Amino acid sequence: xxxxxxxxxxxxxxxxxxxxxxxxxxxxxxxxxxxxxxxxxxxxxxxxxxxxxxxxxxxxxxxxxxxxxxxxxxxxxxxxxxxxxxxxxxxxxxxxxxxxxxxxxxxxxxxxxxxxxxxxxxxxxxxxxxxxxxxxxxxxxxxxxxxx
Ligand SMILES: [Zn+2]
Numbered sequence: 001x002x003x004x005x006x007x008x009x010x011x012x013x014x015x016x017x018x019x020x021x022x023x024x025x026x027x028x029x030x031x032x033x034x035x036x037x038x039x040x041x042x043x044x045x046x047x048x049x050x051x052x053x054x055x056x057x058x059x060x061x062x063x064x065x066x067x068x069x070x071x072x073x074x075x076x077x078x079x080x081x082x083x084x085x086x087x088x089x090x091x092x093x094x095x096x097x098x099x100x101x102x103x104x105x106x107x108x109x110x111x112x113x114x115x116x117x118x119x120x121x122x123x124x125x126x127x128x129x130x131x132x133x134x135x136x137x138x139x140x141x142x143x144x145x146x147x148x
Pocket of ligand 1: 091
């Protein structure tokens with residue numbers, strides 16, 4: 001009976017504990033089982049030092065959301081406050097500037113002279129376009145508002 005308990009504590013329990021830890025950290029229970037079988041309690045200790053993939057993924061997702069939100073804004077040419085890229089009136093100073101347009105996965109802006117530029121986000125600079133971007137798909141006409 002004592003031998004059975006000893007086997008349970010030394011050989012079986014670490015497999016279970018390591019399995020719980022690695023699956024909880026989003027790394028799959030298989031890794032924990034492997035470490036528990038091969039190394040016993042030392043394997044469990046190793047699992048404690050593994051980083052938590054689930055937390056890492058959450059942090060990455062939060063950074064991505066913040067980056068996308070940042071990518072939606074531009075600086076107002078008049079007051080230098082942040083305003084939406086696709087807006088033409090600044091919410092801070094109420095002055096107008098030409099709205100950017102999103103087409104073909106890039107932001108586009110047209111100069112007074114009618115030349116088109118697209119924003120290369122990675123290089124952080126405007127690139128002139130020899131061909132203007134394709135027109136966006138026209139919005140559906142509002143049907144419901146004119147029925148009464
Ligand atoms: Zn402004």
